[in-house]
Amino acid sequence: MAEQIRAAYQGERGAFSETAARRLLGASMTGVPYNSFESIFAAVRNGEADCCVAPIENSLAGSIHRNYDLVLESDLTIIGETNLRIVHHLIAPPLTSSSVEIAGLRRVYSHPVALAQCTRFFAANPALEPVAVHDTAGAARLVVERGRGDEAAIASSDAASIYGGRVLASGIEDHPQNFTRFLLLASPHSGITNQEEPRRWKMSLMFRVPNKPGSLFRALGAFAVFDIDLSKIESRPVEGRPWEYAFYLDIIGRENDPKVEQALNSLRAMAEMVKVLGCYPTRW
């Protein structure tokens, strides 16, 4: 593996995905920004990047099914994960005048999801007009480039550092329990490893069972009889098959463990479809 691992992510430089990539791969990694989630998977496929980092669920906003689909359609495997606390910062241009503080601001730019996560801040500062743009990091870049005394952005502290913005306030989000889980994906045998200290192994899979009462119960029984712990389960309607469901399941365990192997064999015997999305060491 080359020293400089190239990690594709969605967003501009300073996006939360880039921060997640740095945590997963260490400071020496090279982030490669793309406009869309589709593009980051394509970048690994066509060799523009060695791996990609994709948000998969948020503690307030839920699972990002679109990215589950992209994982499922791709030949990539999950090789790591991290959880990032989403902390919003109010970022102003680096003016020399010390008089420019929150009181002097009129417009605050950010992604609408970030704006919506800071409603208490806006309620406490009614003179500020929230203005929606495409990207939190892009908002920080914009206000620093324009250098006006009445404009600020809401973005990550990394975005403030990268674009040379000045942080006027930190932690302005309504809910401190705002976490996003990111997956690290690469081709099997890429040799890339998660740089975070792992505490256990996790396996992520997707399966579909026949649509009858008790079928999920029996499927989970395959794991319960071996005392295998679950860390996530979620049903999702199957496209074009009303009343049928697929399931996302994360279990605590490792591929080569005979109990895990046996549980997977049992699941395969009763399921219409089983796909292992990856097995990876994790802190989480």
Place this chain on the structure above:
Amino acid sequence: MAEQIRAAYQGERGAFSETAARRLLGASMTGVPYNSFESIFAAVRNGEADCCVAPIENSLAGSIHRNYDLVLESDLTIIGETNLRIVHHLIAPPLTSSSVEIAGLRRVYSHPVALAQCTRFFAANPALEPVAVHDTAGAARLVVERGRGDEAAIASSDAASIYGGRVLASGIEDHPQNFTRFLLLASPHSGITNQEEPRRWKMSLMFRVPNKPGSLFRALGAFAVFDIDLSKIESRPVEGRPWEYAFYLDIIGRENDPKVEQALNSLRAMAEMVKVLGCYPTRW
């Protein structure tokens, strides 16, 4: 119940939530728009509205945990649900000149989520600049008010009708399987009923079981032994308790059914928390 049921929803007039409210309550209902999800629950609490309609999950973007929290914290009960296919329309001002077509457009306004759901349309029309604003319906209002020949919005067909916009293209979203599920909530005994033809009863609940292997399996066993079908299950990490999970569960069944009662009793005997969020007739 008065003829004119007042339904609180988030967004401007013509928002997808308003369309969902009309489906659930019939054409005679009065929609009351609010800026935030918090406000629609507060509106029912303080008597400004008789009920509220909240999106709870999207087939591409997942469950809206924030709204589950608001349901859980509130004294309201779920009395109905609907699924709305999200169809995006390109909406221009009603110019008399027939020369204004897609070729003449330069800027297209919408909510960033809607813009992101129309990437193929923008790839096919590279001269168009997507501009992010807070609300799809608000974007339609904006372009009709400004009346420029080079601006359009992406919003619902209802928004086009309400603001008098002209639909230049329909169904421009990338994924036709883009559905949002909305809940209808009211105080218990409100007497409000879902106007859609129901085909079955559903019960939505939330529960928490001790964090040990097999506890979810046993909890689902309470329903499996009575052949009660599940239509949704999702785990969610419990705030402030790492590695613990709460579960959202939708079952097919009715409160007064002795089997459902017995299953709930069994679940209560093994769970740390069980809350029934509502029991309602549904087409879905």
